[in-house]
Amino acid sequence: MAHISEFFGHLATDKSEAAIRAAEDKHCPYLGETCVKRLSDGTISGACALKPATSGPVICCPIRLYADDYRIIRDVADRAFGPGMAFVPGPRARLESKKLGRPVVGVFGKRWGGELRLPQRQGVGGYFVDWVLALVGPDAGLVEFVAIEVQTIDTTGNYRASRLGLLEPSRRIVNSTAGLNWENVNKRIIPQLIYKGQVLQREEGCKKGLFFVCPTPVYQKVMTRLGGQAGLTTVHLQPAAITFLGYDYAVDAAAVQPGASVPLALEVEHTTTVYKLQERFSNIELPEANVYRNAIKIALGEV
Structure with a gap:
């Protein structure tokens, strides 16, 4: 309910x-x-x-997480490339960088620079991420890039x-x-992160890995399934990194003025590796031995 x-x-x-x-x-x-x-x-x-x-x-x-003029995009760019970068639609990044004489962030995603054309995996877009941020310089062109996956909960x-x-x-x-549908955390979200993290780890230009943006309760469910954040070694940004960014309401509903939207706040941030994520996901915690036998004995009145 x-x-x-x-x-x-x-x-x-x-x-x-x-x-x-x-x-x-x-x-x-x-x-x-x-x-x-x-x-x-x-x-x-x-x-x-x-x-x-x-x-x-x-x-x-997921659109709810784009509040404050796509703040989550800027939060990722600040961590990956440094604060204060100019944002432009991806296809125009090279031209704008030359015009400004400094690097800019080209944004590829819906309602920005459009989604990148990527090869399909067995007939489906298994490689696709929601956003790609490309650091583009006036002379060097593409310097590096990061990918962003945005998920809420079905x-x-x-x-x-x-x-x-x-x-x-x-x-x-x-x-x-x-x-x-919290079961989607196990069936869909974590496997997707592992697969896409492994794909990006092989990309020469992806030096900071994958960023996963989600509501804080989703992050907490992911951590519960993986045995807790403590089991996911903290690392610096690197090609094999997966950085979790968890957002939730910044204030209590009672503090929001009528007609206003509730602001969001970045509540949790944790960077680990795709290898550690895969290891923890595969590490299934089994119950004590004989749980079926004991349940049967209780049902038979033997205990």
Whole structure:
């Protein structure tokens, strides 16, 4: 059981004119245009985050992480190339660098410089990452680059009842059958990070590795599955590095003014290697011996 806690960029509890208008217009404040998140029937979703019954809100839309004018992109660039770099759409980076007489960061990704054309893996885009940041100089051209993967969490069930409640003039908060698909951490997210990290480690120009941006609760689930952050050796940025950046709400909902969006803050940062990630993922923790036998004996009344 969960309900939508953030809808078209505004808290579900926000009944301001701005919140109501955003829902009416289906407007995403982080893109500055119509929300692109869709339900299975094509209906515009508008759900930025869900609030499960037993935990705090969890961001479920990747676009929500692009708040503050794609701040996460700048956070990565600051760590990889140094602060204060100019950002330009990727295809224009060489020209802009020559014009300015200094290096710039060329951004390749949706609504920026477009996605890079990469070879497909067995008919699918298994190599693709969400963003590539290329450091481009006026004379040297491409100096180096880093890749960014952005993930939130998929949902199970559906939140249609919750969505319909928030579309009413009273903006009712209604529980729904929706839940969070944490099993995707094991089945999809970690294997993808390992595979893409290994691909990038072989790239001559990728000197700082892969950056993984996610909500803090997703980061915590990943760390739980891997046996805790302490088991993932901390390293400096390097070709085989994977850097986790976990973001969550910077302030409590009660501190947010009506009509305003909740700001995000970088809460956790940890750099390890793809090899350590793979080692920990493969290190399955087994239960004590005879758990089946003991369960049967209890069921038979022998214990």
